Amino acid sequence: MTAYVLRRLAQMLPVLLIASFAIFAMIYAVPGGPVAVIVGENAGPEEVAAAIRRYGLDRPMVIQYADWLGRALTGDFGLSLHSRQPVLQLIGERLPATLQLALAAIVVALAVGIPVAIASAVRPNSWLDRLLSGWSALALGVPTFWLGILLILLFAVELHWLPSASRHVPLWQSPLDALRSLALPAVTLGVYVSGILARFLRASLIGEARADYVRTARAKGVPENRIVGLHIMRNAMLPFVTIVGLMMANFIGGAVVTEAVFTYPGLGRLLIQAISTRDYPLIQGCILVILVAYMLINLLVDMLYAWIDPRIEYR
Amino acid sequence: MPGRHRVMRDSLISLGRLLRQLLARRGAALSIAFLVLVGLAAAFAELLPLDPLAQSIADSLRPPSPGSWFGTDELGRDILARVVYGARTSLVTAFGAVLIAALIGVPVGLVAGFYGDWRDSLLMRGIDVLLALPNILFAMALIAVLGRSQSAALIAVGVAGIPGFARIARAQVMALRSLDFVTAVRGFGGKPAYIMFRTILPNALSPLVVQAIVLASIAILLEAALAFLGVGVPPPTPSWGEMLRTGKSYLYEAPTYAVLPGLVLTLTILAFDTIGRALTAILDRDETDASGVTIGGRR
Numbered sequence: 132m133t134a135y136v137l138r139r140l141a142q143m144l145p146v147l148l149i150a151s152f153a154i155f156a157m158i159y160a161v162p163g164g165p166v167a168v169i170v171g172e173n174a175g176p177e178e179v180a181a182a183i184r185r186y187g188l189d190r191p192m193v194i195q196y197a198d199w200l201g202r203a204l205t206g207d208f209g210l211s212l213h214s215r216q217p218v219l220q221l222i223g224e225r226l227p228a229t230l231q232l233a234l235a236a237i238v239v240a241l242a243v244g245i246p247v248a249i250a251s252a253v254r255p256n257s258w259l260d261r262l263l264s265g266w267s268a269l270a271l272g273v274p275t276f277w278l279g280i281l282l283i284l285l286f287a288v289e290l291h292w293l294p295s296a297s298r299h300v301p302l303w304q305s306p307l308d309a310l311r312s313l314a315l316p317a318v319t320l321g322v323y324v325s326g327i328l329a330r331f332l333r334a335s336l337i338g339e340a341r342a343d344y345v346r347t348a349r350a351k352g353v354p355e356n357r358i359v360g361l362h363i364m365r366n367a368m369l370p371f372v373t374i375v376g377l378m379m380a381n382f383i384g385g386a387v388v389t390e391a392v393f394t395y396p397g398l399g400r401l402l403i404q405a406i407s408t409r410d411y412p413l414i415q416g417c418i419l420v421i422l423v424a425y426m427l428i429n430l431l432v433d434m435l436y437a438w439i440d441p442r443i444e445y446r
Numbered sequence: 447m448p449g450r451h452r453v454m455r456d457s458l459i460s461l462g463r464l465l466r467q468l469l470a471r472r473g474a475a476l477s478i479a480f481l482v483l484v485g486l487a488a489a490f491a492e493l494l495p496l497d498p499l500a501q502s503i504a505d506s507l508r509p510p511s512p513g514s515w516f517g518t519d520e521l522g523r524d525i526l527a528r529v530v531y532g533a534r535t536s537l538v539t540a541f542g543a544v545l546i547a548a549l550i551g552v553p554v555g556l557v558a559g560f561y562g563d564w565r566d567s568l569l570m571r572g573i574d575v576l577l578a579l580p581n582i583l584f585a586m587a588l589i590a591v592l593g594r595s596q597s598a599a600l601i602a603v604g605v606a607g608i609p610g611f612a613r614i615a616r617a618q619v620m621a622l623r624s625l626d627f628v629t630a631v632r633g634f635g636g637k638p639a640y641i642m643f644r645t646i647l648p649n650a651l652s653p654l655v656v657q658a659i660v661l662a663s664i665a666i667l668l669e670a671a672l673a674f675l676g677v678g679v680p681p682p683t684p685s686w687g688e689m690l691r692t693g694k695s696y697l698y699e700a701p702t703y704a705v706l707p708g709l710v711l712t713l714t715i716l717a718f719d720t721i722g723r724a725l726t727a728i729l730d731r732d733e734t735d736a737s738g739v740t741i742g743g744r745r
Contacts, residue, residue, distance in 0.1 A: 272716040277708035384582035
């Protein structure tokens, strides 16, 4: 297992290398490029020339990339063009907020999605199943940003129970404040993910329920809740985990949008700000960090595999 | 080649049969009716007594009334008019994005699956790289480079849809390429390009049509999300996502401002999704109760 994880980590390197080069090349291709942002719109030709010399922007792209890469490997992603602060520091300030939101959303998604899937899979095509399947379709089809707005209208504007804009409060500092701030964004993102979980876990459970070992267990007189909870669940988790891994990209996209709805100070909003101010080093840093997170999640999903099903061997 | 026209005609017949089966399902029929309504409104918006750009500050942020069903926005513009013209933005982006994705994705998948050699590995690695990036991130990065415009949004959403088409086209070719009718065309001396596009492709249409509909719902959602984040189609072009973005600032003054455009957006996405799922169910049933070989949706 350790060897497997190490090899997977090593395989991430070329992907990151290609992705970072692609982002670098894209930014290089922008008309005017970073210079226009550095010197501002009203700069004269001398200022532009000075900036180009100072930042070494007249060198070939590959040299510039190698230069950036060399510094990135030592943890130096450059300075934000806008705030003049180190990119890595800006990202580091926002990362805990995003992680906290992601974890809270996963808790909501599991708490809603798994019971819904089991309830609808126990009696396929019953009225309850159809009701819950409709609910999953809604959870998946309703755009997160509209659901967020509806929740704000209900819980903040009408009922005054929760704040409409969320701050980041670390959970260990003030759990109650943190939960108040997190509740709406976590539900918004969690409901969407619960739709994914419910739809695929249901299909997986129904498939497994037809297997021979289930009939055998029933014939032996194993109680029904044990059959579902222990026998079926364990086997149904496998295809389900695959899907959840594939869906992680949507999760990240949903997190970016959810942060925007609740003006939540996470990585997604940092990236949007960076794009709207054309802060190229910051854009590059944010995208790379999110990409690393995405690949680590995928690795984690694959490791879950081995834990769920000991028959799978990693080499 | 005598078989060509028959194959073409048969695949059209199977699409017609698919449509009839769709209309027999209540959810799918309702969805089609809704989309036809939205599509007609978007296409013939000029014929309606609605102006999406006329401003009247004195009438800003009015609630819905008999004179303006959805109320007015912060500049006193009619929200229903903007929803109707916004449908045009959404549907044009979705259609263009699906077209780009299909025009690039399908040939890539066909070539990769048909040859299955180094061309396959090369093309599919490229697809994997596209797939490795969450599509909203990819779209945002592309827009950061291209600048904000409707065509940038369209291209960004379209490129994000390439992997889906490529993978399905590839799977179809691999399933079909060794069947008798393909071998026969090969025996007549059909060139690879001819076999791929004239022999195999017409028989692989059904799953590709399903993919186009699934992608349309994703494209509409993605376009709206980009506009909501402020990097989509630039104002004053009406866009559902942009209306939600602005409406969010006036939740206390005019709650219906964000709610009603969002409702139309949601119904449109759900309609495409419902049709896509119904089509999948119909095709799956075709596959399972077929006796013998099934070629796409055609037996």
